[in-house]
Amino acid sequence: MSVPTLFDISLDRHGESPLYQQIKRHIITLIEDGALPPLTRLPATRQLARHLGVNRITVVTAYAELNAEDYISSQVGRGSFVLDRAAQRSAQSPPPPSLRDPADWSAHQFNREMMRLARRADILSFAPGMPATDLLPVEAYRRALNQVLRAAGSQVLQYGPVEGDPALLQAITAELRRFEIQARPQRLLVTSGAEQALALVLRTILRRGDHVLLENPTYLHVIDLLASSGIVVHLVRSDAGGICLDHVARLIQMHRPRLLYLTPTFQNPTGVCMPLARRQQLVELAARHNLLILEDDVYRHLWLGTPPPPPLRALSPADNVIYVNGYSKCLLPGARIGYLLAPTALYANLSAAHQTLDIAAGELQQRALATYLHEGQFARHLQHVRAAHRQRLQAMNEALLAHMPADTKWSLPTGGVFTWVQLPSTGPSATTVYVHALELGVTFAPGHLFYAAGSSDSHHLRLNFALHPPAAIHDGIRRLARAWANARG
Amino acid sequence: MSVPTLFDISLDRHGESPLYQQIKRHIITLIEDGALPPLTRLPATRQLARHLGVNRITVVTAYAELNAEDYISSQVGRGSFVLDRAAQRSAQSPPPPSLRDPADWSAHQFNREMMRLARRADILSFAPGMPATDLLPVEAYRRALNQVLRAAGSQVLQYGPVEGDPALLQAITAELRRFEIQARPQRLLVTSGAEQALALVLRTILRRGDHVLLENPTYLHVIDLLASSGIVVHLVRSDAGGICLDHVARLIQMHRPRLLYLTPTFQNPTGVCMPLARRQQLVELAARHNLLILEDDVYRHLWLGTPPPPPLRALSPADNVIYVNGYSKCLLPGARIGYLLAPTALYANLSAAHQTLDIAAGELQQRALATYLHEGQFARHLQHVRAAHRQRLQAMNEALLAHMPADTKWSLPTGGVFTWVQLPSTGPSATTVYVHALELGVTFAPGHLFYAAGSSDSHHLRLNFALHPPAAIHDGIRRLARAWANARG
Numbered sequence: 001m002s003v004p005t006l007f008d009i010s011l012d013r014h015g016e017s018p019l020y021q022q023i024k025r026h027i028i029t030l031i032e033d034g035a036l037p038p039l040t041r042l043p044a045t046r047q048l049a050r051h052l053g054v055n056r057i058t059v060v061t062a063y064a065e066l067n068a069e070d071y072i073s074s075q076v077g078r079g080s081f082v083l084d085r086a087a088q089r090s091a092q093s094p095p096p097p098s099l100r101d102p103a104d105w106s107a108h109q110f111n112r113e114m115m116r117l118a119r120r121a122d123i124l125s126f127a128p129g130m131p132a133t134d135l136l137p138v139e140a141y142r143r144a145l146n147q148v149l150r151a152a153g154s155q156v157l158q159y160g161p162v163e164g165d166p167a168l169l170q171a172i173t174a175e176l177r178r179f180e181i182q183a184r185p186q187r188l189l190v191t192s193g194a195e196q197a198l199a200l201v202l203r204t205i206l207r208r209g210d211h212v213l214l215e216n217p218t219y220l221h222v223i224d225l226l227a228s229s230g231i232v233v234h235l236v237r238s239d240a241g242g243i244c245l246d247h248v249a250r251l252i253q254m255h256r257p258r259l260l261y262l263t264p265t266f267q268n269p270t271g272v273c274m275p276l277a278r279r280q281q282l283v284e285l286a287a288r289h290n291l292l293i294l295e296d297d298v299y300r301h302l303w304l305g306t307p308p309p310p311p312l313r314a315l316s317p318a319d320n321v322i323y324v325n326g327y328s329k330c331l332l333p334g335a336r337i338g339y340l341l342a343p344t345a346l347y348a349n350l351s352a353a354h355q356t357l358d359i360a361a362g363e364l365q366q367r368a369l370a371t372y373l374h375e376g377q378f379a380r381h382l383q384h385v386r387a388a389h390r391q392r393l394q395a396m397n398e399a400l401l402a403h404m405p406a407d408t409k410w411s412l413p414t415g416g417v418f419t420w421v422q423l424p425s426t427g428p429s430a431t432t433v434y435v436h437a438l439e440l441g442v443t444f445a446p447g448h449l450f451y452a453a454g455s456s457d458s459h460h461l462r463l464n465f466a467l468h469p470p471a472a473i474h475d476g477i478r479r480l481a482r483a484w485a486n487a488r489g
Numbered sequence: 490m491s492v493p494t495l496f497d498i499s500l501d502r503h504g505e506s507p508l509y510q511q512i513k514r515h516i517i518t519l520i521e522d523g524a525l526p527p528l529t530r531l532p533a534t535r536q537l538a539r540h541l542g543v544n545r546i547t548v549v550t551a552y553a554e555l556n557a558e559d560y561i562s563s564q565v566g567r568g569s570f571v572l573d574r575a576a577q578r579s580a581q582s583p584p585p586p587s588l589r590d591p592a593d594w595s596a597h598q599f600n601r602e603m604m605r606l607a608r609r610a611d612i613l614s615f616a617p618g619m620p621a622t623d624l625l626p627v628e629a630y631r632r633a634l635n636q637v638l639r640a641a642g643s644q645v646l647q648y649g650p651v652e653g654d655p656a657l658l659q660a661i662t663a664e665l666r667r668f669e670i671q672a673r674p675q676r677l678l679v680t681s682g683a684e685q686a687l688a689l690v691l692r693t694i695l696r697r698g699d700h701v702l703l704e705n706p707t708y709l710h711v712i713d714l715l716a717s718s719g720i721v722v723h724l725v726r727s728d729a730g731g732i733c734l735d736h737v738a739r740l741i742q743m744h745r746p747r748l749l750y751l752t753p754t755f756q757n758p759t760g761v762c763m764p765l766a767r768r769q770q771l772v773e774l775a776a777r778h779n780l781l782i783l784e785d786d787v788y789r790h791l792w793l794g795t796p797p798p799p800p801l802r803a804l805s806p807a808d809n810v811i812y813v814n815g816y817s818k819c820l821l822p823g824a825r826i827g828y829l830l831a832p833t834a835l836y837a838n839l840s841a842a843h844q845t846l847d848i849a850a851g852e853l854q855q856r857a858l859a860t861y862l863h864e865g866q867f868a869r870h871l872q873h874v875r876a877a878h879r880q881r882l883q884a885m886n887e888a889l890l891a892h893m894p895a896d897t898k899w900s901l902p903t904g905g906v907f908t909w910v911q912l913p914s915t916g917p918s919a920t921t922v923y924v925h926a927l928e929l930g931v932t933f934a935p936g937h938l939f940y941a942a943g944s945s946d947s948h949h950l951r952l953n954f955a956l957h958p959p960a961a962i963h964d965g966i967r968r969l970a971r972a973w974a975n976a977r978g
Binding site (some may be wrong): 112116133136138142146150155156159162224362364365 | 601604605608617619622623625627630631634635638639642643644645646647648649650651681685688710713714817821822823824825844845846851852853854
């Protein structure tokens with residue numbers, strides 16, 4: 001591996017400052033400018049020394065000081081990784097007030113890395129928000145694909161209707177009725193996953209200078225979508241029942257925001273499900289102040305005990321809720337099928353933008369999904385998934401109890417796929433543990449990634465409890481606990 | 490059908506101006522403001538009269554005057570349609586200089602309408618740019634899907650790698666080598682159709698105020714993508730060998746454009762294929778002036794006699810060509826699989842934007858396509874398609890000769906799917922013929938849609954010669970000729 005050009009450090013070999021100091025200062029600048037995001041691996045000392053034409057001890061000294069000052073985590077035989085300074089500093093100073101720097105792709109890069117690691121056989125990953133691969137209904141879907149191709153033949157391999165396949169629109173409408181939402185197919189748009197629906201809404205409805213409210217922490221893709229958009233983001237406090245309405249009301253008074261994005265049901269990353277009473281108060285507040293709600297409901301199907309309260313869209317007295325859902329979390333991520341239900345006043349705009357961007361899944365997969373949904377297989381699949389999820393959450397709870405240090409806290413969600421874990425505040429941060437965990441072949445999502453602004457939260461981590469069977473969960477959490485102990489040193 | 494609110498005309502019943510005049514003036518305003526785009530159907534006279542509470546003869550008179558003044562085409566029993574005034578006026582006045590009004594969704598709406606009509610069994614459509622449904626390799630693709638699902642199982646229904654399935658990236662790299670393009674898979678991005686690749690490039694690389702060169706006429710989706718973008722568009726003259734290089738050179742001197750978009754091989758809508766010598770001159774000119782080229786090569790596979798010259802990307806001395814291709818025109822529109830090959834300097838930007846927008850086909854279809862391509866079926870499919878296309882182009886030529894008026898001219902392309910037809914300039918315009926043709930159950934794409942600025946070209950139309958078997962082509966062109974005669978009256 002060659003040394004990246006970032007490390008082409010021009011050294012003043014006859015100056016007053018020692019060479020190791022010059023190297024150290026250069027690397028601190030790279031870290032503070034975001035050019036080296038958290039968890040980046042630095043070049044090996046031997047490599048960098050050769051690259052710069054200096055003695056290896058010079059680089060070792062620079063790294064040792066960076067390690068001592070908590071810029072990097074550096075251990076012989078393991079390599080050196082950039083630490084999350086925001087998380088490290090948080091104990092002393094309040095979080096910076098601004099939205100995450102648009103130029104900072106660290107969450108983005110991390111997400112990519114997370115997905116890559118999740119596909120490696122030698123790593124047990126609790127990190128990504130995807131459903132368990134072993135629970136996907138492959139055979140049933142294969143039959144549906146064959147049925148559609150045999151019946152409709154080449155028609156479904158032609159360009160399809162941009163608003164979505166009529167059979168799928170009907171199936172979605174029927175499903176929405178079960179959520180107590182009365183929707184006309186003419187207000188629906190089929191998108192390439194729910195993610196695309198969110199991108200479509202945020203980029204079509206909002207203008208530069210608009211104010212938007214977000215839960216904090218929240219879904220990190222939305223943070224990315226709003227970066228560099230010129231949109232002013234305000235972060236809403238949350239508690240065990242979801243976002244705090246008094247805070248929403250105060251932000252409405254102060255900023256007249258145009259839109260609130262939230263996941264009221266089994267939130268990502270906290271797993272919280274907002275109770276009915278608060279939902280009702282929220283939709284009334286929003287209707288009164290003409291606040292659009294963008295409701296992300298992709299975890300709804302994944303309840304464990306009893307179904308969650310109806311969506312905000314079903315409860316709202318006004319036509320001001322944009323409802324987004326899809327089939328990636330509860331059924332088939334790879335089919336890339338999501339949808340949005342638009343308020344009447346916004347439909348024409350969203351539909352036109354949707355057409356220009358051609359954001360739609362192919363008709364074959366839409367029709368196959370419609371066939372699958374039509375045959376009542378979905379309800380049986382969900383029963384099967386829920387039973388497995390209950391087992392897996394129980395295994396996660398037992399494993400955390402058995403292996404993690406005594407002061408660790410975690411949520412026991414009533415649905416979704418996430419456990420939100422808080423490490424002991426006196427011990428190592430989540431990003432420090434991350435580096436050690438990776439070495440032991442286990443990964444998770446550090447909590448600070450889900451905060452839109454620099455986070456004061458350095459000790460949370462998100463675990464997907466649904467991804468693996470119970471035995472693997474026990475094994476993984478045992479390794480995680482060992483990583484925590486190693487990180488504490 | 491109820492009368493749209495556009496026609497809620499507030500009439501001054503005691504004023505000096507007669508009611509029919511007030512109605513007529515209101516409708517002219519709607520037409521000139523673009524609220525009633527060309528080919529919109531007006532309400533029936535009986536309906537509008539009832540809606541406005543006026544005598545039916547009042548509306549009939551208004552429509553008769555609009556008809557006489559070429560605002561609408563109105564005939565008893567057939568309804569009244571808005572005509573394209575720009576096309577009508579062109580004989581007298583030069584075309585307006587500005588890019589098509591961003592607020593004018595008429596091309597957009599027309600495209601949607603075109604696709605809708607193409608799916609109707611009672612209409613024979615030569616309009617859309619899609620491949621022939623009867624030539625799609627449904628069975629082979631079904632087998633490939635089954636093979637992938639049986640071998641890779643649930644993995645391919647999980648979230649896939651955002652940069653594209655590795656097997657497909659390999660297959661594309663191999664195909665590019667056959668086009669004389671040496672590409673590394675690390676410079677490729679798989680997109681949801683070539684359309685998405687174009688959107689990704691235009692929206693990521695260009696900034697407000699950038700200057701861009703377009704062929705004129707060109708692919709109408711690109712005109713839509715550039716609308717409301719704040720990008721300054723300059724139109725390049727073309728001849729039988731593609732864009733005129735002296736005009737490109739002059740526009741470079743005057744405006745220092747950042748990017749040139751073109752389809753050098755079997756252009757849409759004209760079918761022109763740029764000869765090798767001009768390609769070489771163009772890439773040298775662009776390299777000298779640091780002009781990015783966005784090369785749309787989606788028709789390359791569809792040559793009829795001998796393969797076209799290599800792509801600009803293969804000929805360019807500089808790394809300044811963004812190459813876009815896909816499998817919608819030559820294989821499977823419904824799989825929604827396209828790709829782009831980026832210059833090294835642009836890859837990181839495009840890749841980051843690609844990831845934020847999640848513009849990718851699902852892995853299942855990517856892997857199935859890779860399987861299909863790997864097994865040498867593609868080459869056999871293309872032989873089959875080319876043989877059919879040769880037959881169909883011959884049938885189109887014979888039918889146009891046999892049925893259309895003597896002064897009609899048309900191109901005989903050496904590949905692609907389009908014949909570019911010029912009606913006699915002394916006869917009715919293409920949009921006028923369109924309305925009559927629809928009545929006879931046949932449609933085409935009026936030529937003015939493909940011009941970025943108001944067009945001086947009212948007598949061209951685009952026919953997809955590949956869509957139907959020879960007998961249907963003869964039948965359709967016979968009806969088209971009858972529509973022309975009806976339009977002449």
